[in-house]
Amino acid sequence: MSAADPTPHGAPPTGATGADAPAGDLAWQRMHPVTPFVRGWSVILVAIAFIGHQTLDQLEAVGGAAAAVSQVSGLWWKVALAVVLLLALVFGYAALAWRMTAYAVDDDAVHLRKGVLFRQQRHARLDRLQAVDIRQPLLARLGGLAELTLEVAGGSGSGVAIGFLREQDARRLRADLLARAAGVKARRTGTPAPAADAAAVRPDAGPATGAAAPVDGVPAADGVALVDGVPAAGVAGRASAGRPADGGLDEVDEAPEEQVYEVPAGRLVHSLLRSPALWVVALGLVGVVVAVALTRNFGILVSAAPAVLGGGGYLFQRFAGEFGFRAALSPDGIRLRHGLLETRAQTIPPGRVQAVSLTQGPLWRGPDWWRVKVNVAGYATGENTESQNVLLPVGPRAEALTALWLVLPDLGTEDPLRLLDEGLTGTDPHGQFTVAPRRSRWLDPVAWRRNGFAVTDRALLLRSGRVVRRLVLVPHERTQSLAVAQGPWQRRLAVATFTVHSTAGPVAPAVAHLDAGDAGRLLEEQARRARTARATAGPERWMEQRAQVAEANRADGEPAEAAAPGSAPGLPGGGEERG
Amino acid sequence: MATPQPTSGDPAAPFEPVGVDFRSVSPRLVTARLVSGAVSVVVPVVVGAVLALVFSPWWWILAGVPAAIFAATAVVVPRQVRALGYAERDDDLLVRKGVLFRSLVVVPYGRMQYVDVEAGPLDRRLGIAKVQLHTAAAATDAVIPGLPPAEAERLRDRLSARGEARLAGL
Incomplete structure (x- = not known):
């Protein structure tokens, strides 16, 4: 493709193909040279198609068979010239854009500069890191390339996309970034690590360490794992055996991970068969066919096509986006992998999940399946990103609870299972949930028994919905702001709606029609709880505390592994050092 | 607006936290809101009135509806501002x-x-x-x-x- 050989990205600067003018002491690195092609292939195809279309039109305009072959051949020359010129222009610009795009990593931030006419330099602070994704669109996947996206909670479009890189380079960079963001500083040695060597070491680093730990730590099937903390010990033990304990880090290993659950393709298909969207699409199709059969008017087919295609597209996107869904736990947080055509590997560090929801539609009741979604700051919501906010596309209750455990390992209550069961399916007004008063049935005749909340030491639980059951959990330290609202009818019945404002995402924590007094008290208490939880929340650099613990233990002459079980570091949820 | 005691069952309870004195905003906000409301209403009212006088009295509807909305707003706005x-x-x-x-x-x-x-x-x-x-x-x-x-x-x-x-x- 190009004479320039890609640098081993994320490795120390080699100086060979580094940056043109290193600003300060930053070591600027370039993307893989084929990046413009991977990014722009659709544009190029469209351009070619457009020109082709224009040409055909012109040919037709020239018209009549008799309209002289000489004219047509003359036209071909022009077309060929135009195509060549256009391609040269596109490639020239792409090459220029590629030359102007570079990234650099230092201990505190990631720097990205790009743009030909309008220069842009972006600087993302690593302690604000919310998530790291490695995305591989189909074409990039075929070529072994990947794009790395850093989300830094600055609203949509604030993320830093570094790509495309070779797959192993992207993984290297991710490990490096996570290590820095975690507070485990990578030592930058002057000697460049050969790319081949890095590639050889890399892939087995994870599994090898992973195999060392017994599988008994997997919380897997039974939700009991939520309570007894066994998986915590398993993961944590490995965590301290991994990176922080061995001090100097010449080569940043990818944190070891342990698979927690995966969604088989069969279940995914089955779950889609049981989703309302499919039935809407199917009924729509039947309706169209019947209408066409009755009226013999095929125009209906054409006018109904967009709706059917839209519905089908949504279903396909769900299937393709959530295909092969796997969740794993590592000291760097939750790792999710999914995708059929375009794959995405997400890493959400501990404490970055702002809110979780568990939902169950009416047709999922039979197999007791649940869908778990999360809010993560920086993950934009919009088309094509639906699967980004999913923690579990579909799974039985035990698996859903395991997913919840990934986010909130400690719910801060004595009998979490009973509480959660009540939150998921309960309608009893005398349980652990404070529910909406009976008079609110005038406003919500179907689900009023479900509207309710419960508070634990660590999180607020809001349940609602009878046809579509929903349970939302917000860790106290992730509360942004709170509100109560009351409309005229609610006022007459002395009820009010309580809302927790969370970052943008699919989860909107709110509970309607609570008793006005309850809502007022909840507002007051929740403000206080959020305050105290924030004061004791884990550090942004999630490894720092653990490293300190390990240090302390080493000073005491104990093995580093002993640091793990009790305080259970390495667990997501940012809840280190809270009993 | 009365300030009832916050008891359970009192609809105003959540909005009257104990021991909190709310500061109100400047009454000049009423003027500001009414002026901006009037500006948006004035064009349809004038156009409607002119058309009504020139062509047919039906055009009074065009002038009347915005004017009525504005009158209603003028009643509500002072209360809204006081509630802030x-x-x-x-x-x-x-x-x-x-x-x-x-x-x-x-x-x-x-x-x-x-x-x-x-x-x-x-x-x-x-x-x-x-x-x-x-x-x-x-x-x-x-x-x-x-x-x-x-x-x-x-x-x-x-x-x-x-x-x-x-x-x-x-």
């Missing part, structure tokens, strides 16, 4: 608003990402400004309109200072 209130507590800011649809928002200082102070030409002439608080949640609707500029400035500085002191990640 804010209170600074040690750790959070409370913003209350609404007559028919009431709401109370609690914004912890430690969660504030930034504070906006805005004043349009009309606002400047009337001597009021708008302070808006932003958190990482887009849903946070904490807007205090109709503050005298000095108060807006004081509030902004105070909020920033407190936010800095209590800032926690996300």
Whole structure:
């Protein structure tokens, strides 16, 4: 493709193909040279198609068979010239854009500069890191390339996309970034690590360490794992055996991970068969066919096509986006992998999940399946990103609870299972949930028994919905702001709606029609709880505390592994050092 | 508006937290809102009136509907402005608003990402400004309109200072 050989990205600067003018002491690195092609292939195809279309039109305009072959051949020359010129222009610009795009990593931030006419330099602070994704669109996947996206909670479009890189380079960079963001500083040695060597070491680093730990730590099937903390010990033990304990880090290993659950393709298909969207699409199709059969008017087919295609597209996107869904736990947080055509590997560090929801539609009741979604700051919501906010596309209750455990390992209550069961399916007004008063049935005749909340030491639980059951959990330290609202009818019945404002995402924590007094008290208490939880929340650099613990233990002459079980570091949820 | 005791079953209970004195905003906000409302209404009313006089009395509808809406607004706006209130507590800011649809928002200082102070030409002439608080949640609707500029400035500085002191990640 190009004479320039890609640098081993994320490795120390080699100086060979580094940056043109290193600003300060930053070591600027370039993307893989084929990046413009991977990014722009659709544009190029469209351009070619457009020109082709224009040409055909012109040919037709020239018209009549008799309209002289000489004219047509003359036209071909022009077309060929135009195509060549256009391609040269596109490639020239792409090459220029590629030359102007570079990234650099230092201990505190990631720097990205790009743009030909309008220069842009972006600087993302690593302690604000919310998530790291490695995305591989189909074409990039075929070529072994990947794009790395850093989300830094600055609203949509604030993320830093570094790509495309070779797959192993992207993984290297991710490990490096996570290590820095975690507070485990990578030592930058002057000697460049050969790319081949890095590639050889890399892939087995994870599994090898992973195999060392017994599988008994997997919380897997039974939700009991939520309570007894066994998986915590398993993961944590490995965590301290991994990176922080061995001090100097010449080569940043990818944190070891342990698979927690995966969604088989069969279940995914089955779950889609049981989703309302499919039935809407199917009924729509039947309706169209019947209408066409009755009226013999095929125009209906054409006018109904967009709706059917839209519905089908949504279903396909769900299937393709959530295909092969796997969740794993590592000291760097939750790792999710999914995708059929375009794959995405997400890493959400501990404490970055702002809110979780568990939902169950009416047709999922039979197999007791649940869908778990999360809010993560920086993950934009919009088309094509639906699967980004999913923690579990579909799974039985035990698996859903395991997913919840990934986010909130400690719910801060004595009998979490009973509480959660009540939150998921309960309608009893005398349980652990404070529910909406009976008079609110005038406003919500179907689900009023479900509207309710419960508070634990660590999180607020809001349940609602009878046809579509929903349970939302917000860790106290992730509360942004709170509100109560009351409309005229609610006022007459002395009820009010309580809302927790969370970052943008699919989860909107709110509970309607609570008793006005309850809502007022909840507002007051929740403000206080959020305050105290924030004061004791884990550090942004999630490894720092653990490293300190390990240090302390080493000073005491104990093995580093002993640091793990009790305080259970390495667990997501940012809840280190809270009993 | 009465201030009943916050007991269970009292519809106003959530909006009257114990021991919190809400500060109200400047009554000049009424003028500001009415003037901007009148400006948007004046064109259809004038056009409707002219057409009605020239062509057919049916055109009075075009003039009448906006005028009636404006009259209704003129009744509601003063009440809305009176219902607006804010209170600074040690750790959070409370913003209350609404007559028919009431709401109370609690914004912890430690969660504030930034504070906006805005004043349009009309606002400047009337001597009021708008302070808006932003958190990482887009849903946070904490807007205090109709503050005298000095108060807006004081509030902004105070909020920033407190936010800095209590800032926690996300």
